Amino acid sequence: MLATPDKNTVLEQRRQAACPRGVGVQTQSFTARAQNAEIWDVNGKRLIDFGSGIAVLATGHRHPAVMAAVERQLRDFHHTCFQVTPYESYVELCEKLNSRTPGAFAKKTALFTTGAEAVENAIKVAKAATGRSAVIAFSGAFHGRTLLGMALTGKVHPYKAGFGAMPPEVWHVPYPAEALGVSVEDSVLAIERLFKADVDPHRVAAIVLEPVQGEGGFYIAPTALLRKLREICDSHGILLVVDEVQTGFGRTGKLFALEHHGVDFDLLTMAKSLAGGFPLSALTGRAELMDAAAPGGLGGTYAGNPLAVAAALAVLDVMDREALPQRAEVLGDRLVEKLDGLRQRVPSITQVRRLGAMVGIEFRDEAGTPLPQFVKRVQDLALAKGLLLLTCGVHGNVIRFLFPLTIEDAVFEEGLALLADALLEA
Ligand code: PMP
16 A cells, blocks of 8 residues: 655645745745744644744744734734825834934834845935945845845855846955954955945945844854944945844844944844744834935835734834843853863864854864755754754855744753754764
8 A cells, every 4th residue: 555645745746836946945844833942844743943934033933922912903904004094003113113223313214024125225225315326245145035135145156146137336345254264354455445446435325234144154243344334434425234134133132233333323124033923124224314215215015014013012022021132142152052062072063153142053174165065964864853953154054043032941952952963963
């Protein structure tokens, strides 16, 4: 008798037939339900979630306070389009983000739906406010898959390959990373070289950076870079755009990663953990810049959807009530302690980088060659054992940790034990 194929296999076949391969899928584990830091697939297999749907669930799957807020909102209305008949919760969230983002200056906020859209709108505002057209971003950066997001992204494969000419006047300079042999001075020199060889600084509207490169490899921007960029921006009338789509909302030990540096932004983008899994992004900026675009120039049909806004307001409460930024430090400490204990037995761990709970492990061989296959093996072994891990890095040789900050101690310890088993077995 032929064995019946398991549900994941059947769904995977349907996926391959119905969905384009361009929407790459990491696992063949189709989700049935999830709670806090655990996912159960359609076969009933349990996974401990150290990925949070790519940095989205700082407050975990189905946080009761977030669910209750969305249910309350569902009973009143779930869509009007803010640009047609506005609602108070949108305004309230903007007020909160204006006051909670770092920097003691007048701010305004606009809401959107995805991270890429927030970045796109940051550049639109920067262009409208400065009357300039060029933008500088960093190699290894990730800013989204829309046309401009893709142009700003500093990695060709798989994000730009095959998609034709990029929008003009987007320039890349190296992001400082000890592991890649790039110093802050190298990055600054590259910008100065750009100003000499390629683009008049007075044409540059914005410099865009992630305070910790997410997809790029969890490289952490040193304060010296942020200060230098602020100086360059101020001396040439360029705007500093800080992309906190991945670093935002408690993960780095502060609500925003920029708080580690004491440097002011001009425009700041957020998404992911902002609304605990409901599609919402935000652009906060200096009030006078945010007003540069004419009425109708910003927005979107679904931008600032009431359900997502209700979720975001609840997320902000949970961040405070459960002291999640502080919890990020505790969890990050525990993870690094565990990794320290393993380093002798796993010599390919060449660097552990950490800002709060944003931890990345880089793997290379003795000659310094990146080890993406080793990382893939660890990831596969972990998955088989019931632990979902994400990777990153231009060479795919970094494991990154993005567990919910609400993860229960026992589940976290179980996850760490599975991680150790996978690392030792790989
Ligand atoms: N910016 C950063 C820093 C990101 O990490 C991401 C998503 N990984 C984006 C922008 C794009 O966000 P989205 O996928 O929601 O468009």
